[in-house]
Amino acid sequence: MIKYVWKGVKGMKSERIAAIVGAAESELGHLPGRNVLQLQAQAAKRALDDAGFTKDDVDALFTTASWGHFPQLMLGEYLGITPKYTGGTNIGGSSFESHVAHALVGIQAGLFDVALITYGSTNRTSGNRPSAAGLTLSYEEPFGIPSPVGHYAMAAQRHMYEYGTTSEQLAEIAVATRKWAALNEKAFKREPVTIEDVLNSPMIAEPLHLLDCCLITDGGGALVVASAEAAARAKKRPVWILGHAETQTHNTVTHMPDLTVTGAKDTGRRAMEMAGITHDEIDVVQVYDSFTITVLLTLESLGFCKPGEGGDFVSGQRTAPGGEFPLNTSGGGLSYCHPGMFGIFLLIEAVRQLRGECGERQVKDAKISLVNGTGGTLSSTSTVILGRD
Amino acid sequence: MQGQIPKPLIDSDSQPFWEGVREGKLLLQKCGDCERYIFYPRIICPHCFSEHMTWEETSGKGKIHSYTVIHKAPPAFKGEVPYVVGVIDLDEGVRMLSRIIGDRNDLSIDQPVSVVYEKIDDDLTLPYFKVTGA
Numbered sequence: 001m002i003k004y005v006w007k008g009v010k011g012m013k014s015e016r017i018a019a020i021v022g023a024a025e026s027e028l029g030h031l032p033g034r035n036v037l038q039l040q041a042q043a044a045k046r047a048l049d050d051a052g053f054t055k056d057d058v059d060a061l062f063t064t065a066s067w068g069h070f071p072q073l074m075l076g077e078y079l080g081i082t083p084k085y086t087g088g089t090n091i092g093g094s095s096f097e098s099h100v101a102h103a104l105v106g107i108q109a110g111l112f113d114v115a116l117i118t119y120g121s122t123n124r125t126s127g128n129r130p131s132a133a134g135l136t137l138s139y140e141e142p143f144g145i146p147s148p149v150g151h152y153a154m155a156a157q158r159h160m161y162e163y164g165t166t167s168e169q170l171a172e173i174a175v176a177t178r179k180w181a182a183l184n185e186k187a188f189k190r191e192p193v194t195i196e197d198v199l200n201s202p203m204i205a206e207p208l209h210l211l212d213c214c215l216i217t218d219g220g221g222a223l224v225v226a227s228a229e230a231a232a233r234a235k236k237r238p239v240w241i242l243g244h245a246e247t248q249t250h251n252t253v254t255h256m257p258d259l260t261v262t263g264a265k266d267t268g269r270r271a272m273e274m275a276g277i278t279h280d281e282i283d284v285v286q287v288y289d290s291f292t293i294t295v296l297l298t299l300e301s302l303g304f305c306k307p308g309e310g311g312d313f314v315s316g317q318r319t320a321p322g323g324e325f326p327l328n329t330s331g332g333g334l335s336y337c338h339p340g341m342f343g344i345f346l347l348i349e350a351v352r353q354l355r356g357e358c359g360e361r362q363v364k365d366a367k368i369s370l371v372n373g374t375g376g377t378l379s380s381t382s383t384v385i386l387g388r389d
Numbered sequence: 390m391q392g393q394i395p396k397p398l399i400d401s402d403s404q405p406f407w408e409g410v411r412e413g414k415l416l417l418q419k420c421g422d423c424e425r426y427i428f429y430p431r432i433i434c435p436h437c438f439s440e441h442m443t444w445e446e447t448s449g450k451g452k453i454h455s456y457t458v459i460h461k462a463p464p465a466f467k468g469e470v471p472y473v474v475g476v477i478d479l480d481e482g483v484r485m486l487s488r489i490i491g492d493r494n495d496l497s498i499d500q501p502v503s504v505v506y507e508k509i510d511d512d513l514t515l516p517y518f519k520v521t522g523a
Contacts, residue, residue, distance in 0.1 A: 138397035139429045143488050144466035145474045153457035161498040206458040254476055254484040259455055
């Protein structure tokens with residue numbers, strides 16, 4: 001395999017092994033009558049069109065789901081794809097950052113050239129939620145903890161106790177994210193909200209209010225990852241995968257090593273080291289916003305600020321359009337869409353930003369993006385660094 | 390009818406714990422080799438991979454590590470809101486998730502708590518925690 005050496009941006013040393021060359025959503029929002037396979041087929045077709053590829057170019061298939069057994073088999077058959085390689089890591093909402101990383105690893109190993117990664121859910125219309133207590137969840141579910149919001153609420157409470165973080169500071173994140181959604185015609189919620197609106201919205205699990213929580217929508221997404229050779233045939237310029245890292249720290253909240261620190265402390269550092277970049281070289285950041293507290297903990301864990309400084313970091317609408325730190329520019333899981341697992345949509349937005357396709361919400365001259373998925377109850381993180389030539 | 394409270398799975402890992410709770414005892418596993426307590430119970434020690442797990446009756450005392458007041462509950466618990474779920478640091482060095490009962494306006498992190506046994510129905514008793522006097 002030909003090895004390319006990155007020459008795009010100062011300091012960046014990683015090789016050009018694989019790139020994202022296609023990215024698209026299916027229909028999003030409230031979609032009665034749609035099923036999860038239709039949504040993934042829509043997204044897959046659109047992502048392949050975006051790449052200028054066809055179904056026959058695909059030789060690896062990655063998906064994961066909470067809707068049934070063997071989602072890869074059902075989806076592959078539905079799409080008429082017989083892959084040489086099948087992936088399906090399920091670590092919650094961060095799964096798709098891992099799928100991108102694993103696609104790169106497979107390409108690096110010479111196993112395949114073009115991977116299709118898909119996700120779809122009808123969480124809004126079908127309320128697809130597991131319910132039976134099982135195995136080690138037996139030590140949580142009988143006590144009435146609503147999952148995952150209760151777990152995130154306890155992390156927020158602990159952060160407030162240790163550092164004096166306030167509900168107003170958490171609300172800053174929801175308000176700024178909604179401002180980005182107002183610039184995205186695909187976003188589910190676009191009307192402006194204020195800090196007072198967030199604080200006055202119904203309490204769900206203290207200290208988290210309704211507007212501290214992500215949406216529940218229907219929708220799907222897809223990505224096409226190609227080897228450097230295959231990427232050269234793509235319609236649009238490649239978005240290179242420069243660094244990646246994943247980890248899992250726990251499943252039940254009692255096993256989380258520190259309620260205020262996520263695995264991003266580890267995966268962010270490793271992914272940035274692999275990419276050979278530093279914080280100040282990153283132009284636009286997409287981090288999983290299942291809840292406002294998820295964003296705050298992730299920014300601290302990634303090292304954009306020190307532990308305990310997250311509240312100040314997001315204050316004064318610093319992450320809003322026009323602010324110093326463009327964050328979750330699609331409108332995020334809080335305002336754009338959130339069909340159960342949001343990780344694939346973080347990547348779709350990062351690709352669009354790096355291609356300069358974001359219109360009103362475009363971050364000027366965005367060359368490098370950090371994407372961080374968080375899954376489970378702050379249980380897994382997967383970080384991907386993307387960049388363009 | 391708002392649905393059944395999810396019942397814990399009773400298997401060969403968990404049976405001594407749940408039987409203890411029914412008898413008003415908080416039993417924890419302790420590793421026979423590295424001598425650390427663990428929770429939840431396992432067939433192997435997650436610290437040293439020893440298979441010499443023993444059961445010990447514990448004090449049932451600890452302090453609140455964090456908590457949340459639940460206002461929007463899972464279906465089986467809707468009639469109980471608002472209620473408090475927390476994570477408790479037990480004196481034995483392990484963390485447990487549970488309900489914290491008592492006046493929720495008086496709660497704070499690091500408060501001492503002790504176990505109480507709440508009979509849910511004929512089949513199920515759960516270990517809850519309540520704040521103990523200073």
